[in-house]
């Protein structure tokens with residue numbers, strides 16, 4: 545099978561170009577085609593000589609992802625189901641908001657972590673995505689004329705990005721690089737279920753990006769019922785890894801919290817959260833409205849309780865925002881489109 549040019553690091557591309565007996569500037573031209581001009585074929589790289597295109601095509605390709613399904617929400621959110629070379633598929637969501645256009649990418653096919661509120665968690669795990677498959681999701685959204693040019697990328701789709709650091713670290717580097725997608729580090733966010741050892745590894749990669757952590761509760765019993773990984777890495781261990789995470793100037797770790805009615809939304813819950821996050825110096829909390837399609841047993845916390853939770857965090861000096869779910873009419877929560885598609889394909 546041909547190697548996709550999106551799967552190469554810049555230095556690997558340099559070596560490839562040198563091995564073909566071509567001058568070094570060809571590497572930059574190919575990078576431009578793949579990461580800036582959204583090329584999905586070697587043939588379309590028209591400033592390369594015909595001879596080079598033929599040599600390159602013998603072993604490499606720039607194939608994009610196949611759009612298996614595309615659903616557009618009333619609020620402009622677009623959800624894609626992209627097909628991969630081996631027949632598997634992943635979801636990507638495009639979210640237009642005031643001042644930014646965000647692509648939410650998947651990092652794995654399925655997921656190992658079985659979070660109680662997540663449709664992907666119920667699918668099991670198939671495999672990691674490659675660097676090229678992660679970058680390819682952003683490229684396909686850029687190629688879609690009905691979506692605006694993405695300004696932000698979040699790793700909050702299917703899979704746990706920190707369980708696939710081998711592909712996620714180089715993908716973030718290329719998204720951020722001026723020679724790649726040239727997306728600023730403040731506009732790239734990697735979100736984790738909370739894997740302390742992997743958070744430490746990510747810290748040593750020295751990437752320019754934001755870190756978000758799915759916290760949901762600071763009570764170990766409650767958090768373990770929502771995120772089974774908490775049994776292995778309890779809240780105190782996770783909070784310690786977050787406290788040690790080196791933040792660039794002015795950055796904050798974002799803690800994501802979905803409040804469920806009667807589960808994790810009491811005054812006692814907010815007090816525990818304030819205490820648990822005490823050691824993390826630079827932080828903010830996002831309270832996210834739950835999209836109940838993924839688990840009918842869990843109900844969203846009513847607005848009054850969400851506001852009270854927010855006030856108690858703010859009174860303790862924690863920056864807190866209530867986030868509204870986008871694309872609810874198109875099942876935009878992670879894993880839902882793929883679940884729908886698989887169900888319909890089986891019918």
Ligand code: SF4
Pocket residue numbers: 655656657658659662663664665666701702703704737878
């Ligand atoms: S929320 Fe994220 S980590 Fe948890 S099951 Fe879903 S995809 Fe996996």
